[in-house]
Amino acid sequence: MSITKLTTASTVIALAASGAALAQSRDNVQIAGSSTVLPYASIVAEAFGENFDYPTPVVESGGSSAGLKRFCEGVGENTIDIANASRAMREGEIEACAANGVDEIIEVRIGYDGIVFASQIDGPEFTAFEPSDWFLALAAELPQDGAMVTNPNAQWSDVNAELPAVDIAAFIPGTKHGTREVFEEKVLLQGCEDTGAMQAMMDMGMEEDAVESACMAVRTDGASVDIDGDYTETLARISSNPDGVGVFGLAFYENNTDTLKVATMGGVEPNVDTISSGEYPVSRPLYFYIKKAHLGVIPGLKDYAMFFVADEVAGDGGPLAEYGLVPDPELAATQEKIENETTMGEGS
Amino acid sequence: MTDATAAAALAPKKSIITVDDRTQKRNAAEKRFRAYGIAAIAAGMVFLVVLLGSILLNGVTAFQQTFIQVPVYLDPAKVDKEGNRDPEEMAKVSTFGYKPLLIEAMAELVTERGIETEIAPGDMDALFSSSAVAQLRDRVLANPDLVGETVSFNILAASRVDGYLKDRVSRDSVARDKNIDAGHLDIVDALRAEGDVVKRFNWDFILGSDASESRPEQAGMGVAMLGSFFMMLVVLGLSLPIGVAASIYLEEFAPQNRLTDVIEVNISNLAAVPSIVFGILGLAVFIQFMEFPQSAPLVGGLVLTLMTLPTIIISTRAALKSVPPSIRDAALGVGASKMQSVFHHVLPLAMPGILTGTIIGLAQALGETAPLLLIGMVGYIATNYPDGISSGFLDPNSAMPAQIYEWAKRADPAYYERAWGGIIILLVFLFAMNAIAILLRRKFERRW
Numbered sequence: 001m002s003i004t005k006l007t008t009a010s011t012v013i014a015l016a017a018s019g020a021a022l023a024q025s026r027d028n029v030q031i032a033g034s035s036t037v038l039p040y041a042s043i044v045a046e047a048f049g050e051n052f053d054y055p056t057p058v059v060e061s062g063g064s065s066a067g068l069k070r071f072c073e074g075v076g077e078n079t080i081d082i083a084n085a086s087r088a089m090r091e092g093e094i095e096a097c098a099a100n101g102v103d104e105i106i107e108v109r110i111g112y113d114g115i116v117f118a119s120q121i122d123g124p125e126f127t128a129f130e131p132s133d134w135f136l137a138l139a140a141e142l143p144q145d146g147a148m149v150t151n152p153n154a155q156w157s158d159v160n161a162e163l164p165a166v167d168i169a170a171f172i173p174g175t176k177h178g179t180r181e182v183f184e185e186k187v188l189l190q191g192c193e194d195t196g197a198m199q200a201m202m203d204m205g206m207e208e209d210a211v212e213s214a215c216m217a218v219r220t221d222g223a224s225v226d227i228d229g230d231y232t233e234t235l236a237r238i239s240s241n242p243d244g245v246g247v248f249g250l251a252f253y254e255n256n257t258d259t260l261k262v263a264t265m266g267g268v269e270p271n272v273d274t275i276s277s278g279e280y281p282v283s284r285p286l287y288f289y290i291k292k293a294h295l296g297v298i299p300g301l302k303d304y305a306m307f308f309v310a311d312e313v314a315g316d317g318g319p320l321a322e323y324g325l326v327p328d329p330e331l332a333a334t335q336e337k338i339e340n341e342t343t344m345g346e347g348s
Numbered sequence: 349m350t351d352a353t354a355a356a357a358l359a360p361k362k363s364i365i366t367v368d369d370r371t372q373k374r375n376a377a378e379k380r381f382r383a384y385g386i387a388a389i390a391a392g393m394v395f396l397v398v399l400l401g402s403i404l405l406n407g408v409t410a411f412q413q414t415f416i417q418v419p420v421y422l423d424p425a426k427v428d429k430e431g432n433r434d435p436e437e438m439a440k441v442s443t444f445g446y447k448p449l450l451i452e453a454m455a456e457l458v459t460e461r462g463i464e465t466e467i468a469p470g471d472m473d474a475l476f477s478s479s480a481v482a483q484l485r486d487r488v489l490a491n492p493d494l495v496g497e498t499v500s501f502n503i504l505a506a507s508r509v510d511g512y513l514k515d516r517v518s519r520d521s522v523a524r525d526k527n528i529d530a531g532h533l534d535i536v537d538a539l540r541a542e543g544d545v546v547k548r549f550n551w552d553f554i555l556g557s558d559a560s561e562s563r564p565e566q567a568g569m570g571v572a573m574l575g576s577f578f579m580m581l582v583v584l585g586l587s588l589p590i591g592v593a594a595s596i597y598l599e600e601f602a603p604q605n606r607l608t609d610v611i612e613v614n615i616s617n618l619a620a621v622p623s624i625v626f627g628i629l630g631l632a633v634f635i636q637f638m639e640f641p642q643s644a645p646l647v648g649g650l651v652l653t654l655m656t657l658p659t660i661i662i663s664t665r666a667a668l669k670s671v672p673p674s675i676r677d678a679a680l681g682v683g684a685s686k687m688q689s690v691f692h693h694v695l696p697l698a699m700p701g702i703l704t705g706t707i708i709g710l711a712q713a714l715g716e717t718a719p720l721l722l723i724g725m726v727g728y729i730a731t732n733y734p735d736g737i738s739s740g741f742l743d744p745n746s747a748m749p750a751q752i753y754e755w756a757k758r759a760d761p762a763y764y765e766r767a768w769g770g771i772i773i774l775l776v777f778l779f780a781m782n783a784i785a786i787l788l789r790r791k792f793e794r795r796w
Contacts (some may be wrong), residue, residue, distance in 0.1 A: 028732070030642065030744065032724065039561035039759065042728035045562040049731065050482040051442045057743040058643060060727035078639050121524065232757045255759040258521035312444045319478065323562050 018174030026077045029057035029304050033067020034178060036113060036249055037231055037286050040320050041084055044308045047319065051307070054300030061082075061119055064178045068289070072097035075293045083289045086113065088179035094344070104292035104343045108305060108334055110314055112326035114250035114275040115282040118260040123242040124164035126156075129263045131281070133160045135191025136167045138224045140217040143200040151219050171237045171246040172218070174228035182284045183247060184216040190281070192216075235259070236291050251324025252274065258346075275326040283326065292343055305338045403771055409514045410769025413550035415507035415564060416539070418474055420453040421498045422488060433492040444779050446481040446488075450503075463538040467531040474528045475535065477504035479559070479566040505545065507565045507762035509536050516765065521652035525587065553769060558730040558751065564762035567755070569773050571730035575645050575745030576777075577713060577736075582649025582741070583656055583713050590653075590705055591660035598661075599668045600690050619658035626655045629720030635723060643744035645723040651723060653714040663705025667698040707785040709781065711778050717749040725750045748774045 031041055034122075041059045049056030060067075071083035072093060089097075089107070119126040119311065123340055136159035141148040156163035164196040170216075173179040192198045192215035201211045218224050227234045227246075234246040235256060245263075251262055262270060266281050274280040288308070295302050309314060311332060316322050321327050328334065367375070417436035424431060426449060428438050454476065455469035487501070488494055508528040511517035513536070522530055537547040556568020577738075602608045630651035636661065640647045671694045679689035680796045720726065724747050734740035746754070748770065755767040 007491050026641070032727070038727065042560035045728060046731070047443060047482075050485070056731040058727070058729050058731070060724045060729065062645065062727075080642070219764075230757050231759065240691070252759045253527060256761065257527075258517075258525045284646075312442070319562060322504065 009155050011267045018102075026156045027062055027299055027318075028055040029298055030060075030068055030080045030301075031057055031082040031084060031288075031303050032060040032062055032063040032080045033082075033182070033288070033324065034086040034286070035061040035112075036064075036178065037088040037288065038086035039251060039323060040110065040286070041288070041308075042315060043319050044304070047313065048300075048307050052300060052303055056302070057095060057300070057304055060295060068093050071289060071291070072100055072102050074100045075102055075291060076342075077298070079209055079291075081291055081294045081298050082305070085289065086284065087181060088285070089289060089344075099155075102293070103292060105307075106290040106338065106341060107344050108288050108290065108338060109285050109307060109328055109330075110288060110309060110325070111286055111320065111328045112275055112283045113286050113324075114270045114280055114326060115179060115186075115284070116248050116250055116253050116261045116270045117245060117265060118238075118248050118253055119245045120238055120242050121259055123244075123261075124156075124165065124166050126245055126263045127261075128162070128267065129192035130160070130194070130266055131187045132194040133163065133191070134170075134187050135195060135197065135215070136160075137190070138170060138172070138188065138218050139197070139215070140219045141214065143197050143204060146200075146204055148201075148204075151221075154223070166243040168223040169241055169244045170224045171227050171234045171244055172224060173247055174226040177228075178284075179247065179249070183199070186282045188218075241317050249324070254324040272321065272324075272326050276329060285328075286325070292341055295335065295341060302338070302341075304337070309334050309338060333338050351501060361522045385507060400509055401437060401535070403768060403775070406765065407768030407772045409766040409769075410515070410766045410772075411549060412547050413514050414510040414545060414547045414555065415502050416454075417500060417502050417544050417546070418450075418453050418457050418476075419498050419500045419784060420449055420484060421456075422484075422495050423449055424496045427488055428492070428495050433495060435489050435492055438492060438495075439489060441485070443485050446484045450476065450480055450484065457539070457544065458535055460542070461538060461542050467533050467535065469759070471529075471532075474532050475506055475509055477506050477563050477565045479504055479563050486775055504563075504565045506562070507760060509533075509545075510547075510565055512536060512564050513540075513545075514623055514765075516761065553766070554773065557733065558728060558746070558754075560728060561758055561763075562758060564758070567763070567766055569748065569751060569770055571733055571772070572748050572751035574734060574740060575648070575725070575730060576747045578645040578745070579649040579652060579747060580710055580714060582646060583652045583710060584706070586653045587656045587660050587709065588613065590708075592664055593656050594657075594701060594752075595661045595664035595668060596690060596695070599665050600694070601686070605725055613743045615658050615661050622718070623655050623716050624718040624722070626651050627722035629654065630719060631722045641742055641744070643729055643746075644742045645745050645747070646685045646741040647723050648720055648725055648742075648747060651719045652716060655703045655716065655719065656709040656713045659709040660702075663708070664698070664702045667701025667705065670701065671697045697794065700788050704789045707781050707788070711781040711785075714748055714781070715774065715778060717747075717753050720747055721753075722751045726754050728754075746779070 031045070038059055038061045045057040045059055048054070051282070064087055067080075067083040068085060068089060070080055073079050074118050089105070094105070097103065117129055136142070136151075136153055137156065139151050143149075153159050153168065155165050155167055157165035172183060189212065196214060198211055201214060204206075206214070218226075225237065227237065231248050231252040232249060235252075238244040238246045239259065244264070249271075253262055264270070268274050268280045270280045270282075275283045287304075287310070289303055290301070311331065312318055314325070314327060314333055316327050318327075386440065420645075426445060427441055429441070441693070441793075450477060451470065451472045458472070467553050468525070480501070483503060484501065487499070494615040505513075506528070508517050508522075508525065508533070512522075512533055517525070517528075519530055519533060522528055522533060536545055552568045552570075554573075555570035556566065556569065557571040559566035579688060598612065599616070624655055630647060634647045636648055675693050675697065678687050679693045684692065729744050730746035732743065734743050734745070752767050752770040752774065755763045755770060
């Protein structure tokens with residue numbers, strides 16, 4: 001083996017590759033963001049690749065915030081075209097985007113995702129929860145006789161006599177997840193209000209912000225475990241702990257109905273109908289954001305977006321609904337929005 | 349003489365037949381130590397067997413897949429509304445338009461085989477993979493003359509059906525599963541008896557591309573394998589010359605001073621740096637600063653090169669060091685220059701060691717996931733086969749370990765099996781590379 005030959009060959013490869021890097025223009029759509037939206041985006045991307053002459057778009061995961069951050073890095077072929085998000089874009093993110101020249105963004109709501117509370121199918125009878133149960137079970141501190149005391153509840157039956165008498169072992173999404181935000185707002189805060197704890201804290205003379213953060217503070221004594229991974233990890237934790245209760249996305253639950261049983265929340269069973277009607281309380285809209293500047297530059301970008309929200313894809317009975325997405329009743333308006341390339345702030 | 353007899357008289361009686369206490373103690377200690385050693389090896393072997401056993405047990409099923417043979421009537425009214433047999437017009441019918449054809453064909457097959465079922469014809473779609481409609485459409489567009497005829501298709505069964513044939517899905521779990529009913533399984537049993545449903549080896553698992561969350565039955569490792577291949581090309585092409593040049597200089601030419609000491613210590617330190625650190629470095633330098641494309645095997649290869657370099661430098665230096673100084677002295681003695689002595693004599697003798705080190709370094713890089721997480725190689729990425737060399741380096745792609753990681757976190761339990769299967773493929777590559785390294789060493793290594 002000759003060293004000279006090897007060196008020459010590798011230099012040529014390196015040069016060719018970097019030369020091509022500069023010359024290449026991108027012909028596929030690049031997407032990044034929420035791991036909750038990823039399954040839907042991958043289903044659409046796959047079908048898009050099959051039905052159109054464009055290459056299959058590339059969908060990366062990494063979380064809503066990370067995706068939006070990359071989305072806001074600037075305009076150009078080296079930046080992503082679409083960011084998936086399991087929450088609406090924040091004011092600060094829009095500003096950060098604008099500062100980097102990404103000022104025209106099209107917001108697309110693709111549907112709703114339910115957040116469900118499930119436990120082992122053969123485990124204790126967790127069949128009905130109220131937001132107040134979760135607040136009392138998970139709060140770090142509870143108001144009692146005009147003072148905050150450490151949460152004394154050790155068993156589910158302590159918070160609600162109708163629940164099984166097993167130790168509280170909750171597996172909730174970690175703080176980097178978009179799901180956590182929804183859980184805090186729609187379950188913990190709601191429970192805080194329902195139980196009167198919020199009023200009690202107000203009466204104690206606490207500031208409103210302090211009350212809210214006290215309502216959403218989760219105990220750290222081991223009864224509640226933050227899961228920073230994805231639902232697969234939550235499922236594994238529940239499989240090894242019969243008394244565990246976990247927080248899942250509806251789609252994940254629908255794909256694992258043989259091992260998980262779901263509980264009602266506020267007396268409503270989570271399914272596509274109750275979530276789209278808004279009856280089931282814990283749900284959130286899912287979005288993706290398109291850079292308007294990339295439309296017409298990246299081949300297939302607009303077609304992909306139109307395809308995503310087409311009735312046969314995102315509507316009732318489409319592959320996304322089959323997987324667990326709750327269809328958006330206002331899909332027609334969204335389709336029109338993409339057709340007209342209406343950006344945020346325009347029209348709406 | 350008298351001293352010796354006195355000492356002999358004082359010492360306790362000794363015999364070479366009975367062992368005295370202290371010797372016994374020493375022997376026992378040695379025996380104990382051997383037992384510990386054997387126990388340690390046995391424990392290691394047990395772990396290895398358990399590990400390999402569970403990998404094989406869980407993963408081997410991924411190499412087989414269930415297929416359904418079904419004749420489909422390609423209805424012109426649905427496939428070619430204009431009746432022109434013009435592929436361009438027919439392309440307007442999307443894959444969704446083909447689904448009714450397949451459902452009808454499935455229901456037809458069930459009645460034809462005389463199977464009685466309570467499953468409504470409209471629910472037959474739980475039996476086959478949603479990839480089947482694309483298969484129909486591709487075939488029709490490639491050959492429009494088929495329209496109006498009944499063509500036999502060999503389509504993938506749905507992942508739940510496949511799981512039933514592989515004992516992953518039982519009738520108990522089906523009762524709680526919303527995606528499929530026991531009635532479907534009765535149909536599968538009946539069709540299997542007729543030979544319409546078969547489970548056979550699935551090359552697409554090894555050669556195919558990644559699939560979306562809703563159809564694990566279609567997912568394959570092929571594209572990710574190509575991604576790994578192109579990354580390894582970059583690693584080999586860069587780290588071998590750089591690593592060898594650096595170590596030859598350090599070992600043969602560099603003066604021994606404080607600066608080279610610092611460099612040496614740092615190379616050893618770099619070899620111990622966690623690989624995720626190289627991922628962050630890659631993200632900051634290659635993607636954000638140098639603006640290389642995201643998710644490209646080129647960037648992955650560059651990051652892994654950084655990670656592999658210290659390993660290669662260390663093993664190359666060890667190989668060079670093991671060449672006896674007499675070789676160098678002899679070369680210099682007959683009038684060779686320093687460079688000639690290195691390149692004509694020392695390097696060829698050190699080559700087996702260098703190659704072994706390089707292959708081990710490559711094998712390590714091949715199995716590395718952590719740095720790839722940060723440069724965007726995890727997700728639904730490995731979907732398009734690269735169309736050439738430059739697209740192989742630059743188009744978004746994944747790598748084998750990243751693909752396994754991605755499969756392991758998907759919701760459908762069928763992906764779990766595929767993750768194990770992917771591990772088997774990856775292990776086969778690693779074993780092969782290690783075997784090559786051992787062979788090279790056996791064949792060419794010289795002992796001095």
